[in-house]
Amino acid sequence: MNDYLAFVEVARSILSERPEQAFAELGLGELLSDPDSPEAEFAGYAFLEAQGFSGATTAALSRVALNDPVIQGAINGRGTLPLALPLEDVGPSVWMVFGPPPNEVLVDIPERGLVKATCSLAPDVRSALISDSYAQVVQLDSTAGSVLLPELQMKPLRPAITARIRFGAAAEILGACDRMLEDAVVYTQARSQFGKSIASFQSMRDILAWASTERHQLRELLSCCWSLQPLRSPDVEIAAVAKALAGHCGLRIAQLTLQATGAIAFTAPHGHTGHNRRILALNAVAGSSAELQREIGAAARQSGTVPSLFSLDELATSLGGS
Numbered sequence: 001m002n003d004y005l006a007f008v009e010v011a012r013s014i015l016s017e018r019p020e021q022a023f024a025e026l027g028l029g030e031l032l033s034d035p036d037s038p039e040a041e042f043a044g045y046a047f048l049e050a051q052g053f054s055g056a057t058t059a060a061l062s063r064v065a066l067n068d069p070v071i072q073g074a075i076n077g078r079g080t081l082p083l084a085l086p087l088e089d090v091g092p093s094v095w096m097v098f099g100p101p102p103n104e105v106l107v108d109i110p111e112r113g114l115v116k117a118t119c120s121l122a123p124d125v126r127s128a129l130i131s132d133s134y135a136q137v138v139q140l141d142s143t144a145g146s147v148l149l150p151e152l153q154m155k156p157l158r159p160a161i162t163a164r165i166r167f168g169a170a171a172e173i174l175g176a177c178d179r180m181l182e183d184a185v186v187y188t189q190a191r192s193q194f195g196k197s198i199a200s201f202q203s204m205r206d207i208l209a210w211a212s213t214e215r216h217q218l219r220e221l222l223s224c225c226w227s228l229q230p231l232r233s234p235d236v237e238i239a240a241v242a243k244a245l246a247g248h249c250g251l252r253i254a255q256l257t258l259q260a261t262g263a264i265a266f267t268a269p270h271g272h273t274g275h276n277r278r279i280l281a282l283n284a285v286a287g288s289s290a291e292l293q294r295e296i297g298a299a300a301r302q303s304g305t306v307p308s309l310f311s312l313d314e315l316a317t318s319l320g321g322s
Helices: 002-017 019-025 028-033 040-054 060-065 069-075 151-190 202-226 236-266 272-284 289-303 312-320
Strands: 083-086 094-098 104-109 113-118 135-139 146-150
Touching: 002 019, 002 040, 019 028, 019 040, 028 040, 028 060, 040 060, 040 151, 040 202, 060 083, 060 151, 069 146, 069 151, 094 104, 094 272, 104 151, 113 151, 135 272, 146 151, 151 202, 151 236, 151 272, 202 236, 236 272, 236 289
Parallel strands: 083 104
Antiparallel strands: 083 094, 094 135, 104 113, 113 146
């Protein structure tokens, strides 16, 4: 875990100054492709957490999601293309892309496989969705484009891709939560009323304490996830729980820090709106918090059992070696 946190700090410093070069400067492409590197298991997620904190825009989520040797071989030099993710509640032709505005995207289309397709921004739905310079809402024709990896090869890879998307989104949401909470603490300590800092008021301390508690539970769960193999062999059930909790905690922390910060958070120069929009966008793909909670609860009710996500003995052994 210490290595993970150290990587987050380094990534934060680079992303704050040179976001466009951060992925290359950290050597993440080579690191993620190295099957013998223990750091590869967490490096991509650490980068995404740092990206959530800094508010930077890269296509790192797509690179982590598609980190499979079969897929990387099929992409063959197109690793900078972002992965378009479906927005099922909007329509079959509307997709979300995380990263710089694209002209071409990679898209996983059932019955076809992994496809390279052209796309365009979707102005008719953009205003109704949570999107910004990082989360792009695009339209594309799912019947067009060239197939890079056929359905027969792509189908068995989908569960792991979805799990990596969920882990990556959870990590990035955690980073955004860190930033919103940090900004709220700084603001409340600086602002004074009745001759003293508003951070000293009990009601404000309660708000920030609840936000800190939400963040703590998310960080502790993800710390357990990073001690496993979340990149090469991601656990589908654990990934769903992590994404569900991340969405819940992210939305809750956004609400609490907005309450602590007040009207200034609605102004353009303040970072709260951008981080909140990022959380909303990340929560909307690969299963929202509400959807995943319903699915997890329905599965538990149908089976009559609650799955054991972690073995304490295995977790202690893993954490002891990190």
